[in-house]
Amino acid sequence: MSSLELTYRSFLSRITEVGKKDILFAALRRAVMMLLAFTILAFLLISLEAVFELSVTLRKIIFFGFISAFIATVVTILAGALSSVSRLHRPETVTRYARRIGGSYPQIKDNLVNAIQLYSYTNKSDHIFSNDLAAETISQVNEQAKPLDFKSSVSFKKNNSLLIFFVSAFSVFTLLMFAFPNTFLAAANKIVNYNFTFVDNTLGIAFEVKPGNVELSKGESLDVTALIKFHDPAYTTDEVTFHTREVTPDGIEISENDEKIKAASNNEFKTTIKNINSQTIYWFEYRGVKSSPYTVTITNRPVIKSVKITVYPPAYTKLPSRVIESGEITTIAGSTIYVEVDASDDLSRSMIQFAGATAPGTMEITGKTARGSFVAVSNGTFTINVVKDFNGKELTATNPKDFTVRVFPDQFPGISIIEPDNSDLNVQGKRELLVRSRVTDDFGFTKMRIGYKTVSSRFGPADKDYRYSDIPVKNTDATGLEVPFVWNLSTLNLGSEDVVEYFVEVYDNDGFSGPKMSRSEVKRLIYPSIESLLKKTEKTKDEVENSLKTAMEEAMELKKDLDELKDKMEKNPEEMGLNDPKKNQEMQQKLENIQNNLNSTQQKLDELMKDLQQNSQLSQETLDKYMELQKMFQQIDSKELREALKKLQEAMKNMNKDQLKEAMKNFKFDEKNFKKSLEKTMELLNKIMNEQKMGELTQKLDDIAKKQDALKEETKSTDKNDKNALNDQSKKQEDVKNNMQDFQKQMKELSENFKKAGDQQMSKEMQKMLEEIMKKMLEQKMQNSKQNLEQGNQEQSQKQQEQISQDLNDLNQQMQDMLQSMMDKENSKMMEKMQEFLERLKEMSKKQQELMDESESFDKNTDPKDFQENKKQQDKLQNELSNLTEEMMSMAQQMGMSPMMSKNLGDAFNEMQKASEQLSKKEGQSANKSQGNAKESLDKAAEKMQQMCQSGKPGNGKKPGQGLQQLLEQLQQMIAKQQQLNNQMQGMMPNGNQGKLSQEQMAQMQKLAMEQQQIKDGVNQLNEEFKKQQEVDGKKMLGNLDQVQKDMQEIIKDLQENNVTPETKKRQEKILSRMLDFQLSTREKDFEQKRESRPGKNFERSSPPEIVISKPNIINGVNQDALELQKEDYTEDYELLIQKYLEKIKSVNR
Template identity: 30%
Template structure:
């Protein structure tokens, strides 16, 4: 561009900028004028208000302050933008916007100025492609045409001048109105200028208020009063005032009219105040001014929390009560923790008890805390005092109640009655105890309540069972060992259980059980109880036998009736039901007998009054009674009843036959049991007499020893010894009576019993020299002739020893007789069986090769029938023997019964001319006969070993124990496999416990007997720990707590018993032992066996015996027996 064009552009932009400055100057002036106008208006309004209201100094001050603030705010609102734009602090109008306003004001310019500016801007752009010459020409043309035009003419100051004139006129008027004295505006303006001065005219009177502003505590009442003071003495005072008051936060006053009293005082009484308020006395325009009554709260407990920590012995957990619940129900020794939050800051806080005790609290932040251990019931409050000394009022009373720690309770649940104990001197006991917070200890308190030889104890002694147990409920089992008490027969001990709780705050409290008595019965009482039990058992068995015979009779009648008339009717069915019911009742009697005999044998065993042989027989009898519970008979009766209901004649006939057969077996079992019981009673009576004799001997020895120490001057002691000697004499008289009773029992079995030996024992008991020696001893003791008394006592002791010797020989001979008779009977039965077996084998060989048309079948049938008759005779003989001895086992009977059945099947095959079938059955019968013979041989060998001395006897006892232990193990395992325990099963478990304890006692007796044996070390080494394990098993069985561990213990016991047997058998073969070959008794040997097929058959039977699981000794015996048979072959 040319210089001229550039100058034109600069001129144009300069003129535009001048126009813009003019525009902003007008805007600023306009804002200033308007601000001044608003200020004048507010000042005039303030003067107007004051002229009308005539405010006080405070009102004027506030009114002036409002006017000034509003004026400043309006000025700020009007001036801030123009000022900032003039100072270029806010965006200004652009050249284009100014050009538009210029063009709008000058029509000849219109948009030309704005277009020229756009062309200038376009020419400066690098993208401009137009003609520069044309552009310059256009700019120069516009410059020349607008050179005389005033760009700033569009900014007019006319409005500003009019506003200024208006504002100046209004200001002049206000100045005139406020400047002329006497006018209201003048006075108002003067009062506003002196806004901080009270320019009101003096009132006719002044209201003086007492006490004016005040502070009260919440709940207190306030009295205010006003007195009128006239401005002039002659002034007139109003007759009433208006009293106005308003609570804090309430805008409307509560107005009351108040009249003066006789003293001219206006009074007003506020009720108890809860909130701050303001009040004023006024009369017309005259006011006392407003006063305030500030109501402040007394401190109070805003939040109360209580935590309780019970004493440790209670086992209770720490407890936090609900908020603001301060009532306590606690145990003595409980730590109480209070935590409060006051309504306002306080200077002190405390827990105040009703008895005057004060527990100060400590500050913890905004809370106050303290702890205390109340010792008794009480009432307490929370006391607060704030920093001004104000205390809380209307406090809440909280109660403290003490929980009662109840006394513990204990019961003796076993035996829970007065009991007689045995010489074992232990009492199984069971206790149940409870306490609300835990049991601390349990003890037994006891004293000797009655004795024939010692003074009664006045104080109770104690046995502590346990301490330190905190269980709330507990059952405890204990075996009380009474041996340290040194009890003698007929002593009575009184005892009770005492339990203490675990209260370590006030001391343990005690509880005691019911008091019971323990009595040690005399030997005579023990034997008398046993005899009564035996007699009762015998009567029960007799009744059961009679009942069985009646059932048999009615079964036969029912069977005959069924044969005559197979029609089933209601009467027959009813009869069958009655028979089943009667059988169950009969079986119940037998079970009761079994339990009573079991209890009796246990009592006798615990009192150590039975020999091991008698005890073993009682256990065998117990087993026999248990086996009498015939499930076959019961099932047969049930099937008979069901067959009647089904109306099937054939089924009814079979069921009837089976019932009759099983009834016969049951009846025979009862007869056998009765016979065996009578024999065992005799053996027990002999044991009893030996025990009585031993007791007499000990008593006589005790008298002798005390006589040696007797002081001849001690008449009281001498009299006491004389009475003891007379007691021994009375025991001798009782012995004579018991021997007579034994004679009556033995005479029932004259062939079996050594009556001549009994007579010798009776003669020894009736020895006059012994009787006279006892009498002389008593007389000489009373005369205090000690030496003569000792001589008589020695003679009496010799007589007792002789009687004891005779009884021992009686017992030994009786056992030997029984064994010999049993051995002879078994030997004869075995020989008979072998002969029958031999004949059966010969008959088998003949039958096997017969032609079906052979005429020999009739002869063979006759011979087979003869063999059946011979076998039936053997069975009857064994049945008779079974009533005398336990040597006849059920297994023997089963084998003989199996042989009889096989012979019957052989007869049937012979009748059908079936030689092969008959031969096969005859062979089976022969095998059964051989097995029965082997069993009899084993029984005889056992009896021979039992009759031996020394190691042989010990070995036999060990074998017996092992057999008993094996039976106990099997029954325990069966009980353990059952889920749950019925009362009957628990009773059975108790019986097993008693049997296990019997084995344990027998083992201990064996250990005592082995003390004198040369093989003591080996025997004791084998049996060392068995007894202790047996004790543990007994305890577990008594608790019905048999588990897998119990079974394992029982297996270990059995294993050690068997190991002990092996050790003793090995000893029998040692070189240092001298062996004596037994001499077989003379007997007639059976005829030679047929040589044909003997060896294969013998080998087969030997193999079967091995597979049957016989012991090593039995297998050796069987092997030798078969080898002897083979050697007899030609």
């Protein structure tokens, strides 16, 4: 820093000090002047009060005005001083103080100002003088100014005279105040205590009167309270005067009354104005000081006679509506509270005022009745009041009603995984896993799903996000379930050292705030290294083969032993030791050993099977053989076999020869039929699996094509300069590409499955389609489209997307044709088989007719050989029917065979059996009648088979047995539409605005009416179809949809008339409930019939049935009782005990 700049800074610092002193001087001067002015003002105001004895209002204005003015003046002085300080370093301020200093010291005069200005010029680039010359000049001024004290230019002595004047004035003011205390000091005291009215300038009195101005109905009484406050806290009084004056509405005085009131407590007085029939003015008085007058106005206010509160819980809870008898409402969140008020007069309006709400809810008025509703969301209180119009003035009720609402939220569902029970599970070699979850909720569930992701993998990246698979839930209205789910692990493509996290989510059925989700604990699947299992796999493979061979030998030995036992029993029972207790005991022990051997063999097979299924190195062919062998042992260890062995043991214990012979006679085992049944079952399962997979892939390709078409349209409508949109579309194109890659992979796998199943034609067609996909280069086209979108080449990408969409649609059509071809092929085979069944039934009917014709002439004189021959042919025909029935029953589910046909076949068999027995007894006429009944049943079965063949022809567009299922699917769609319409109607509930609907609201109602009409038309058509199906199947439906149609017509009428009431909502809920009940009953009936006609088969493992732990307590409002229990804060165990007690009582009452 140069000496020139140092000199300048020194000047600037000294001048600034002068400025600060000057600002302080000015501030002090203003402060003294302010104090002087306010002293004079205070004296004038006090004098004014002393002379004129101002009112309370004027004293209050004077007090606050004086204080406000004083504070404002102080703030102004301080603000001015601070503002001056902030401007001290400005050039103009520095120059002004430099001139003032020069004026105080003649030896420097203007030299200080010139030096400062000269320094400023040196900092400019265009100055015309020498810097050295300027520095020399400034240095000389500095030498002259060094011995001078610049701050001496500002002197505080100038304020002395003003200060003396202020002190004099203040002294005079103080002297007057204390010289005349009863005048000036008392007046000052009255101004400070402005709220009080003073007596003799010493006693301040103030009244606090309640209730003040009021409005009452004629004849009512009014309790009045007055609290007298004194300026002196120690002052009390025991008596005041209470004045009342009755006046007409025009102000003419009718009467006046005053009375002495004694104190109820310290300076507090209470009294009652009774039987007020006219306008009354009242006030209090003490020692001549009166309170403000208050007026009691007589009005004819309305009176609330009754309030009816009805609670409608949300539909999903299935709780009944109920009327509240008390002032406390306890309900579930989302309930509609319907209010109906009856009053004494015609009303102009009514309102529901919630605590804390800014505006009340309005109600619909009809004469003396008001109606309204609201949805209970949270705890709170509300007041119901009514208003009537009285000569242009609104009068509210004298008795508003208060209510309390306690809202219990729909609780979150609970969930835990109970199987597998370990946190880390080894899944090496497993293709599926049983995951059993226990879920609970207060009202039910909507869906469950399992979430999973690969957290570590040796051969690929880990998943960032969880993937999900839905878990079917059938008993959605239960409150406690154990839900098993067979998880197909093959889709995870697990490899060595892979680790997968998984959990289960459940969503409740909260229809008000939306389904709430809860998640179970997170568990892990671990796939150990395959290298560590290779040696064990090879070793176990040999052990398993030897073990199964031994088990098979043991089983055959068992059969041999049992045959020998039977032969010995027939030849010589005594050799079995029946008469020897020791030998008898040995034989019983041998039978017990046989049973134990069966148990141990089965257990060993189960363990071996489990180990083998975990080993992915086994060939499929070998595994299939082991599976067949295991099924064979399951057939051997059957219920019938165990019962036979049990009877053998009982016979030996009882030492009963005849019983033992009968038990040995009933022991049978048909190995050939068992193997044949197993092969058929496995063949059918493989077909079902392939067909399902084919359908899934067809749907997947259709979805891919739709996504690509949607992306094409989206790209077409996107601005080419919108980079964000193009990037999003690029990601979508990548997703479509990944889906296509996955589709190709699954299709290749399915082709191999068809090949293994022996369907070479379908396998070749799928391979041909895969080759065509490769030729079209779809993957490359999608990649190019993605890159063009990323680079902003919208037009080029759009052209590529057009080609991709065309290719996908072509492939989609090809896939659809392939699926249809496969289904037609299967349908054709089925039709051929059904036609074969029909011809065989006709042939049997013909044979039965011939036998019936022969037996028609049988009587007691007929040759016994004729009876025997007819019986022989009848038994042969019965055996043919038995074989045919077995074949038909094995295909009953595929054909969709009706229960009536099963009954006809059973009746025919029974009648043949009866005819055979009657022929044995030579009862010709009875046998002929039974044969006629058998033929009639055969003809009925043939007729139904003929109908099935006709309905299953390609020209009819139906697959055998598919009619009822299609109708149920259509009904499910109608239920979903009705549920959606019900949800839209939630916002259309009555809220007191009837007659004031906007055009938009009325248009919305008309739209909803049209939608309801469409649903009604669909239900009408479905109802007719169900009735036709009933005739075809011969099954009686549990109800119909007639009432549903009537209810829908009522809703349509309400919507068209813009009149939506709570009854409309209840009717909607009934519609949905009836549709669900009809669907459920029809499915249960269908399931029951299918169960009766389904033969024993071995299917691929599917999820086991759910276990219902607790059912919904919705009968007679048990759930509502549970809500009421929560108010009492009972313990959870005690609440459960009480609730069971309530259920028991209500079940007895029913």
